[in-house]
Amino acid sequence: MNYDKENMMGVLESFSEQCREAVKLSRGANVKGKFDSICVCGMGGSGIGGDLLKSLVSKLPVYAVHDYILPAYVDRKSLVVIVSYSGNTEETLSCFKQAKKRKCKILSITSGGKLAESDKKAIIIPSGIQPRNAIGYLFLSMVAVLSKAKVIPNQASAINEAIRILNPKLCSRQGFLLAQKLRNNIPVFYASAELAAVAYRIKTAVNENAKQPAFYHYFPEMDHNEIVGFKKNASKIAAVFIMDKKNSAKINERMEITKKIIKHDAAVHDLEVHGKSLLARMMYAIYVGDYISYYLALMNKVDPTPVAVVEDFKKRLK
Numbered sequence: 001m002n003y004d005k006e007n008m009m010g011v012l013e014s015f016s017e018q019c020r021e022a023v024k025l026s027r028g029a030n031v032k033g034k035f036d037s038i039c040v041c042g043m044g045g046s047g048i049g050g051d052l053l054k055s056l057v058s059k060l061p062v063y064a065v066h067d068y069i070l071p072a073y074v075d076r077k078s079l080v081v082i083v084s085y086s087g088n089t090e091e092t093l094s095c096f097k098q099a100k101k102r103k104c105k106i107l108s109i110t111s112g113g114k115l116a117e118s119d120k121k122a123i124i125i126p127s128g129i130q131p132r133n134a135i136g137y138l139f140l141s142m143v144a145v146l147s148k149a150k151v152i153p154n155q156a157s158a159i160n161e162a163i164r165i166l167n168p169k170l171c172s173r174q175g176f177l178l179a180q181k182l183r184n185n186i187p188v189f190y191a192s193a194e195l196a197a198v199a200y201r202i203k204t205a206v207n208e209n210a211k212q213p214a215f216y217h218y219f220p221e222m223d224h225n226e227i228v229g230f231k232k233n234a235s236k237i238a239a240v241f242i243m244d245k246k247n248s249a250k251i252n253e254r255m256e257i258t259k260k261i262i263k264h265d266a267a268v269h270d271l272e273v274h275g276k277s278l279l280a281r282m283m284y285a286i287y288v289g290d291y292i293s294y295y296l297a298l299m300n301k302v303d304p305t306p307v308a309v310v311e312d313f314k315k316r317l318k
Contacts, residue, residue: 003298006305008209011133012290016166018136019283022125023159025137026144029123031107031151035079037061038151039070039104040142041095042083045131048204049083049139051197052282056143057152067091070098079151080104083138085131087113109141130305132208135201135286143279158277165275166287174271175291178240181269182292183299185238189216189289190258192251195242195273198282202242202289209304210296219251223258230262237266242285244273 038057040050043066050064063071068091074080080099084092087110096115099106108115108122111134116122123145125137140159147155187206191199196218206214217226230237239262241255259268271288275281297304 001301003301003303004294004305005303008130008133008294008304011129012172012287012294013168015136015168015287015290016163018134019140019159019163019166022137022140023144025123025125026141026148029107029121029141029145031079031105031145031149033079033105035060035105035151036077037063037074038079038081038146039063039065039074039099040081040083041065041070041092041099042138043089043091044204045133045135045208046083046085046089046092046138048135048197048201049142050081051200052139053142053146053152055194055197055282056155056279060152065095068094070095070102074099074102074104076103076105078104079146080106081142082106082108082110082115082119083142084110084113084115085125085127085134085138087111087115087117093118107142107145109138130208130307132205133290140283155277155279158279161275161277162280162283165280165284171284171287172291175288176295178269178271178288179292179295179299181267182238182240182296184236185267186212186236187214187238187240187292189214189240189242189271190222190255191216191218191242191285192244192247193218193221194247194278195244195282195285198285198289199242201286202240202292205290205293206296208307208310209290209293210300211302212296212300219254219258223254227258227261230265234262234265238269239266240269240271242273243270244281246278246281 111127189199199216
């Protein structure tokens, strides 16, 4: 039986092209001025870009806001990036209104809706797919604009590298092999603090695509608490370590020791990332993670695309 009724596989296979198009769509946008901070507002698949950006930028504070309320420290010296794939996300629209009231510089990214109506300078990206599958449009367009404006370090070569290594055949195979190992288990994704947002993104992809529980944590923090939790009822846990050769020696040492400790109580697997630049490694791991979640959906006999629970929740909220 074909469970992929809305052809998510087709969307995944064209991901590198989506990333190329994202860069092209960003060329007409510009942000001028010097900023004390960057605040990225968004929810779900639209909002993850803020968390990813925090890992890319070290010399300027980056805040990811997943809420109705713009933090008090965000003011006219802040660059506020408003990201809503639909353009109608109520939490994000609330932040947009507050940013305008505070006279912040705003960069909006959307496929339409109320946000496009309110911000005529918004970057308009294609509609018709799930927000989580539009991460290339939503995240890389933001990175491209901020890089071109020199708000963040130049990412032009990193973007090109990311597009080059997003090979659908290789990433699909890596994702499939891991999905087979994770089948009928509860996956927990572990990464360095630098790739914590990547681990979180993969966890949410499993939630939404495979319709099953999944969790994440990061090093070194998990060694101070979560490692103890494997001593009871961990037989259904499958720990996936996102292994990056660019990690510090201390973090990789912690990961290897942690594996040895927990492998007696839970399954342990590795997700090897590739790429020279941090951006490329992030995008590569996310892409493999999307395939993991896709194949888990098929193994769970569910269509990966619809998120009926979320839609039902929104109806109840109204």
